[in-house]
Amino acid sequence: MKRTSFLNLIALFLLTNTFFVSLPAIAFPVNGTKTGYVDGGKLVGKIVESPGNVGVSFATVALLMVKDSALTNGGVADENGVFTIANVNPGKYILRITNMGYQTLFVPNVSVAAEGNLLDLGNITILPEAKKLNEVIVRGEKSMIVDDIDKKMVNIGKDMLATSNNVSDLLEKVPAVSLDENGNPQVRGKGNVVVLIDGKPSNLYGSDLPTILQSFPANLIERIDVMTTPSAKYEGEGASGVIDIITKKTKIRGTNGGMRLTLGNKNNHNLSGNINYKAGKFGLNASLSGQSRQMTWKRNLSRDNFISENTSHLQQSGTGGNKGxxxxxxxxxxxxxxxxxxxxxxxxxxxxxxxxxxxxLNETSVTPGIVSESFRRLNNTSGNGNNMNFSFDYRKKFADKDHQLNFTSSYSLGSSDGESYLSQESEIDSLLRNQQNIRDAKRRSLFLNTDYTWPITPKSTLEVGLRSRTSSNDNTNAFYTMSKETGSYGFDPNISNIFGYRDATYTGFMTFSQKTDLWGMRAGLRVTDYNQEINQISVNREFSVHFLTLVPSLALTRKLGETSQLKLNYSRRVQRPEADWLNPYTDISDPRNVKSGNPNLKPEFTHKAEMGYSNYEASGGFGPSLFMDYSNNAITQIRTIDESGISLTRFDNVGRELSYGFETDFSQTIGEILKINGSGRVFRSEVVSQIAQIDNRTWSYSGNLNAFIKLPMDFRASAYVNYEGPRAIAQGTREGVFIANMGIRKDLLEKKATISFNVQDIFLSRAYKSQLNTATYSQNSLWQQTNRLVNLTFQYRFGKITASGDDA
Structure with a gap:
């Protein structure tokens, strides 16, 4: 993306934002009129706050009929509190004024004469909510965690929003969820997680999940659902579980919005804003965010290769950075x-x-302490991507509000391109080389979904659904090597690859739920017909695979009290190979550690079971559980070594993978000063494969903790720590990773604005270490982020919304 395009988008949003904020008074149909405006009088006035008669920005002004309080006309005050309501029929009215943080004010006996063209109401004073004397209404935030029969719903509160710029920041604060070194979500420390946005696959928003999560503004999120043993209603993929990110869809009237600006060190900046408008039956919402980011890292690798006659040693060390x-x-x-x-x-x-x-820097030695060959590998890569998604949703409710039909659809198309320049510097002529890699990818996908919910009786419900998803992905990787004789690049057909990928998934599911005063049950079955077409165009190899899978699920609950219950869940999951795992393109950006796809991968099936207790109230609660995950055809990365000491890493089906242990999450409000939430687990992980000669078993522990503290002078501080303990991986173990973040914030301008200061990775401890040991090699590696992120954020909220319907 060009810099000018990026800045133009930001400018377009600001202009759009200004347009909506400065809308004049909005005319509504009156006295049953359905089209056009009607002639009539005009009301003008100014909404102010005492003392000082300071104008109240963006208050909502509604004109009500005296007889039945029906809404006939209205408008929104401007930034100075001035409002105008045009085309008012003669008669008597009630004026209703609402705004966020203020008492609702009713002005009776507003009389518009037949012969009058203009009625100036002058200054109208409204009081902040804190000054209301006759009645005090305390509205607390929702309980952070709500335990449903097949998922845990984490409500995103004000404290989490104040210290989070995007969805990635939010996910790190959700119990049992963490991010790996690339920004991909993990559940209980394991990847292979399906991420949905409003129930739709996240890849409809783009091909790179970490970028999607970093670009999605946090203030658009209402809650995050975490399913470790999902019911058959949800995607059958994702061996570790499903995360569904639910965006805000509150039924509102009026106009509101906000803007957020974050300035950070190392060119890590963010600007986002959103606006919502609702009048009558029509609603409009818009948002835009722009981000610049920069991260630096260091890498070390030490490997002894035993496969050749003489043991050789490879030592790698270097640094790098990512900008975007x-x-x-x-x-x-x-x-x-x-x-x-x-x-x-x-x-x-x-x-x-x-x-x-x-x-x-790559150094190889056969005799200890004596380097036999050395070269430095330089890699400069750039890339661009874009994605567009169109969605259409229809919802029909029947007489019973729980009886409804939903249809959702999404069409997504995107493309990406990039190029890499790779060079080797060495005193050995045979190691000198210059190479170029040009990439191009195009993708399309269509998602259709129909769900029908039928409450058979007041305590039993049947849900059925049909879903289809078709996608295509065409990738071209063209590799060129510079000729030493001519100095020009020549095409290398041996490592270049043109890869075509198509898949089609057709799914039907059914779940039946039964509730009594004490017991709850939800049983389901998901049937999926999955088809893959793989075309290695560059080598003229084409083949297809077909899988028919059954995903059963069962959840039982027993209420023990008003908020406490026992739960027993089971679900079968399937992890089908992704396109990148199948693509046989050979990545030689690191010539001593080559990567490639495996077109012969088979799906992985995982059995997941969980038994737990939960008791969540508004002030807090906890949910301990015992869990077990078992897979007998696990997909994992395997590294092999050839006689020259070059490793090849690719995904493979290795054998049995087992994880079991104890976990609990918790949240608690202590007085009016401290809020905490977190999770912790003790578990055993095992990876066993006789064919690959793997037998790794280890006990470990992990956990995270969030704390929000109220300080004097209306300051609030937050702290976040996360530790993912050592675990067994194929061919070795991965060491534990510790991360700590902190922040402090303060509300300003009658709580319409917030300023916050945040530090991420305080101790620069985001270091990922692993040890691999096989009969042919022994390896230790380290990857560590080396820049601490420090930022200052200012957020401003404007306008007023009034809830209606179910949200009142």
Missing amino acids: KNAFGRVGMNYDFNDKNSVEVGVNYSLDENKNNSSI
């Missing part, structure tokens, strides 16, 4: 035909630009 910019825009419209029928359409568009560089 992205922009994410979203526009949605919804229309309620009536109380039972509604539609919503939306468009998302994202752009991403990244630049990576690395410098790695």
